[in-house]
Amino acid sequence: MAGMSALPELSVPPRAPRATDDHVAIAWHGLPFYAARCLEELVSREPGVRFSFLTTASDDFQKHRRFGEIAGVPVRTLERRADYTWYELGLTPPELFIFTSWSHPAYLSLAADGKRRAGTRTVSMMDNIFLGRLKQWAGLLWFRAVLRRHIDAVWVPGARARAFARMLGVRERDITDRLYGADPCLFAPLESGEAVDARHRTGALFVGQMIERKGVPALLEAARRSAPFGAHLTMVGDGPLAAEVARTGVRVHGFLPPGQLAPLYAQNLLFILPSRADHWGVVLHEAALGGCLLAATRTCGAVDDLIAHGWNGYIMDEGSPEEILAAAAWAGGLTREEARAGRRLSMERAAMFGPDAFCRAFAQVRAAAVRTGVGA
Secondary structure, three states, rough: OOOOOOOOOOOOOOOOOOEEEEEEEEEOOOHHHHHHHHHHHHHHHHOEEEEEEEEEEOEEEEHOOOOOOOOOOOEEEEEEOOOOOOOOOOOOOOEEEEEEOOOHHHHHHHHHHHHHHOOEEEEEEOOOOOOOOOOHHHHHHOOOHHHHOOOOOEEEHHHHHHHHOOOOOOHHHHHHHHOOOOHHHHHHOOOOOHHHHHHOOOEEHHHHOOHHHHHHHHHHHHHHHHHHHHHHHEEEOOOOHHHHHHOOOEEEEOOOOOOHHHHHHHOEEEEEOOOOOOOOOHHHHHHHHHOOOOEEEEEOOOOHHOOOOOOEEEEOOOOHHHHHHHHHHHHOOOOOHHHHHHHHHHHHOOOOOOHHHHHHHHHHHHHHHHHHOOOO
């Protein structure tokens, strides 16, 4: 993992202005839909803050993202460069710079430029969970030795990422959670609680990229082994394995926007995410908002926040076909009252995350970063 690139000498005034007290810049790699919704809500709740939004392209960025602005704030798209300055972007250095992807050269260069010239406070939005891999051990050493001094605080999705942040040497008081979350206005059932409880649900649902890392081969094998499971399985998404999925005979949809996903969450009993690794898994939160029972692997960071094993979900070790079928059997074996209680628990846990929680967490992040600073 490469360290920070050296910044070139810049022809700027020797006495650069200090960070503007009401200016907050947020850089979000790929700018997924749920992030844009959280930022939109943040702008509406913080009228005294002047926001700047930045992003860099990801694989999904070009395919599904079309945000030229968010709540009237232009979104600047950066290249993968290590020599950006705030002045090049036409911006004064912000009071606070919050950014994802703590190894991204564009964001690191802006963090270093802001700190050096105006004392900008920096917050890393970090969703990493510790899986014991060699790359993570190397990243841990690099973070402690090189990157830690450039970051004042971190913002994480939930408990698993918080634990990893502590491993990196970040103090508990400098960690804030509730970073991720889907919008309940889009995914929560429209009916009353009684109507939701009364509906009898069947079926299993998968939403995600059709790739090996998401456990798609294991899902297909489970469908081959159990005709009843395959007959009640719906898979939504696109990717390299989409053609193979279509050949199995399970119900399949391509990429769907939130408005078309929400009814599927409301119709299905069990949502299954057998990923080999998912740092958090916003799709699990979407399904929980929709009142689904949840089945996911331990390598999905959100399981600690959203699933109580045996109550509202089933936590799998590896997401094997055997475990997938066991999860489906568990859900199918619940009494109607047990299933209702599980769905209610999913929605209760989901209520702790989303745009509202994101905005409340922002206030904590801002106060912690400005108050403490590195080494305070």
